[in-house]
Amino acid sequence: MRRKANPELPPRPYIPPATAAAAASIATAACIFEIGWRFALSGAVSLMPIWVPVIFGLASGGMALTGWRLRRHRGAARALGCWLLWAAAGIVLACMASCWALQARATAMQAFFSAPVSGYRFVTRGDPTLTDLGAQISADAFDSDGVKVARVRLSTGKTYERGCSLALIGRAKRLDDTDWSRSRFMRGEIAVVQSVRVTHQSKASSFDPLGAARASMLSVIGPSRDDAAALTAAVVCGRSCEFNRTSSADLFSRTGAVHLIAISGSHIAVLSALLGSLLLRMPLSPRGRTICLLLVMGVYVLFTGCSPSAVRSCSMAALGMAARLGSRRAHALSGLMLVTAALVIMTPGIVYELGFQLSVASVLFISIFGRYITCILCRCGLPPLIAEALAITICAQWATLPLAVPAFGQISLIAPLASLVLAPVMGALLVCGLVAAPLGALVPVLAPVVFVPQALARVSIFAAQLLAAVPFSSVYATMPPLMAAASCFLACALLAWWKDVRRWQLLAVVGLIAVLCAGHVLFWTRAAPACVTVLDVGQGDSILIRDGSAAMLVDAGVDDAVCSALVRNNVYRLDAVLITHWDLDHCGGVPYIVSMMPVDRLFVARGASGNVPPELASADLPPIVEVSAGDRLRIGAFNGEIVWPREPVGGLENGDSLVVDMRYERDGRRLSVLLTGDSELEQERRYAAGVGSVDVLKLGHHGSAVSVDDDLLRTLSPAVAIASAGKNNRYGHPTEKCVEAVKHFGARFLCTIDVGDVALFPDRDGVRLNVEHAGGVQ
Structure with a gap:
């Protein structure tokens, strides 16, 4: 029997000079828009100082001159000159486009805030974003003369579809210094309009056949009916607002299969294959088939809302087809770079x-490393089709890790398998949906035919549920x-190396990575250094206490931000979570924690176990144990004593907060920390004398005006006082009164807003601390 020959190693891919133009245009647009955003926050009339285009103009001129001179040489110098010329072109065009876009935003901001909200007519654009308080949607503001003034973010209590014309009474406010506001500014929105009352509603007069067709298809699908219908609407029509509100959306996120839902290259490939097979049966020339295919793909991109990934994939397909029509060889990387540069120049904020x-x-990454990794997997014995599918998933996940992890805080370890399982089903769902939804919209009596794609959607959701149930299918990460x-x-090194890899070498690398990961986990679960860490979880409280194999969390923050905080502190299990009281900014993260890692027990104040909030009641909570003043907790060498409350409480008020006096003493090292929850002076004055002097005071109620005073500080005599609060919180925490009291006493004041996580280590001198962001230390 003949042995199957190993596939030949593909050649190193050619990186085109257009890469320089794409990279330069992205960097230029990113820098200029960041400067413009900072000027917008400062309230400046102009968002673009004159020195910005001057600097970029000089840089591009220097590059162009150097590149032109190098072009006269041969070999590597000539290639470098070509790259410099492309980079110079990218800088010039991106700079011009960015400056023009920022000037347009500055003009819109000045004009929009010069008149009341009631003086505008708002025409909604795109799909709404559904929230617990209503809906948000992008809208163009027109004045009484019908002239477009600005694009804003419209917040309403009712959901309005795209193309609605609204006259309303409301409040307009400028964008603040938050990540959400920054993202809206980059998309061209210059303000948030909160609708109080809609006085008139009508359909916009503009002719929109695609919008009408989409609305008809969505009415047949009924995305608000159930999860399967919502998934069908997202895959076929690009409307994901209903699906994003379902529990199934989390399943696809945990399995790394969200890219199969978003309108992207896979959708364009399926549509191209479906339409191409139909066009082959028609008496059309190759040029005619290509033109028809491009027209249909373009219409579908417009139909689904022109997402960046869809526009990118459609444009790349158009360039490839155009190259073949011109008897030229299509080059995916060249197409990607040209399309990327063009998109940035047309809409700079897209970066x-x-x-x-x-x-x-x-x-x-797929274009560069896809064939290489496919070859390696084939040599490991995988069939070519499976190897190619796995290689695409590995390349995509590798490329997007630095972007996706900071955004979502998770890594899906089961994503390669999920793509293999779900991609065929989702492809079939798209094909059936593209046939059934238009058919049901055109012939209402045939509307029930949409049960076919919705059945496939249910299969997809069921498969995602099974995959998400696999242990460690998704892990939180930083x-x-x-x-x-x-x-x-690593990517650059692999591209430069580009040599054959034998099976034993691949297994050795995988084994080494596994050993390093196992050693890392073993150290942090068995030999973690003694430490108390005040975690940065936004406007909430969460304090980690650990020593060796023991770990306890005091409070859990308000949401899943606590999971990211635990991951960056290498926590893999918790002996207990202690909830000081039932305010959501102290207990809201509990459901996320118990779904992420083992938790042995939940401590609450005596009498509070009967008041578990409904947000936590549906979670798989560990056994609840009640504690009160005088009870002691041991975490490694840490000894914690409950000093408040002294009688049963409901756990619903700030004054009901559990207060823990945590102390450590071993081998000459010591540390004492008072964790006060949301207790304030009324309670603190009653228990402070019994606590005595401490090294660190975790300020009560996030550093509110009544959290501390001179008398309390003299009683406790802390060397360090720490407030846990969120940036730009509406309460003004920590208050100036609190900060001034701490500084007047002579203690060191720290806040998680400024320094991030604050780690406190026992030391022979009492306390040694380390902060996440050293630049914020006061």
Whole structure:
């Protein structure tokens, strides 16, 4: 029997000079828009100082001159000159486009805030975003003369579809210094309008046949009916707002299969294959078939809302087809770079859209490393079709890790398998939906035919549920800048090396990585250093206490931010979570924690176990244990004593907060920390004398005005006082009164807003601390 020959190693891919134009245009647009955003926050009339285009103009001029001179040489110098010329072109065009876009935003901001909200007519654009308080949607504001003034983010209590014309009474506010506001600014929105009352509603007069067709198809699908219908609407029509509100959306996120839902290259490939097979049966020339195919793909991209990934994939397909029509060889990397540069020049703010970043990065790595990794997997014995599918998933996940982990805080370990299982079903769902939905819209009596794609949607959801139930299918993770840089360095090193890899070498590398990961986990679960860490979880409280194999969390923050905080502190299990009281900014993260890692028990104040909030009641909570003043907790060498409350409480008020006096003493090292929950002076004055002097005071109620005073500080005599609060919180925490009291006493004041996590280590001198962001230390 003949042995099957190993596939030949593919040649190193050619990196075109257009890469320089794409990279330069992205970097230029990102820098200029960041400067414009900072000027917008400061309230400046102009968002673009004159020195910005001057600097970029000089840089591009220097590059162009150097590149032109190098072009006269041969070999590597000539190639470098070509790259410099492309980079100079990218800088010039991106700079011009960015400056024009920022000037347009500055003009819109000045004009929009010069008149009341009631003086405008708002025409909604795109699909709404559904929230617990209503809906948000992008809208164009027109004045009484019908002239477009600005694009804003409209927040309403009712859901309005795209194309609605609204007259309303409401409030307009400028964008604040938050990540959400920054993302809206980059998309061209200059303000948030909160609708109080809609006084008139009508359909916009503009002719929109695609919008009408989409609305008809969505009415047949009924995305609000159930999860399967919502998934069908997302895959076929690109409307994901209903699906994003379902529990199934989390399943696809945990299995790393969200890219199968978003309108992207896979959708364009399926549509191209479906339409191409139909066009082959028609009496059309190759040129005619290509033109028809391009027209239909373009219409579908417009139909689904022109997402960046869809526009990118459609444009790349158009360039490839155009090259073949011109008897030229299509080159995927050249097409990607040209399309990327063009998109940035047309809409510079797109560089800050996560969808655009993920799309470009994944296609870049697939184009460069896809064939190489496919070859390696084939040599390991995998069938070519499976090897190719796995290689695409590995490349895409590798490329998007530095982007996706900071955004979502998770890594899906089961994503390669999930793509193999779900991709065929989702492809069939798309094909059936593209046939059934238009058919049901055109012939209402045939509307029930949509049960076919919805049945496939149910199969997809069921498969995602099974995959998500696999242990460690998804893990919370953080991506420090050093790891992101290492990922990029590894890609560059592999591209430069580009040699054959034998099976034993691959197994050795995988084994080494497994040993390093196992050693890392073993150290942090068995030999973690004694430490109390005040975690940065936004506007909430969460304090980690650990020593060796023991770990306890005091409070759980408000949401899943606590999971990211635990991951960056290398926590893999908890002996207990102690909830000081039932305010959601102290207990809201519990459901996320118990779904992420083992938790042995939940401590609450005596009498509070009967008041578990409904947000936690549906979670798989560990056994609840009640504690009160005088009870002691031991975490490794840490000894914690409950000093408040002294009688049963409901756990619903700030004054009901459990207060823990945590002390450590071993081998001459010591540390004492008072964790006060949300207790304030009324309670603190009653228990402070019994506590006595401490090294660290975790300020009560996030550093509110009544959390501390001179008398309390003299009683406790802390060397360090720490407030846990969120940036730009509406309560003004920590208050100036609290900060001034601490500084006047002479203690060191720290806040998680400024320094991030604050780690406190026992020391012979009492306390040694380390902060996440050293630049914020006061």
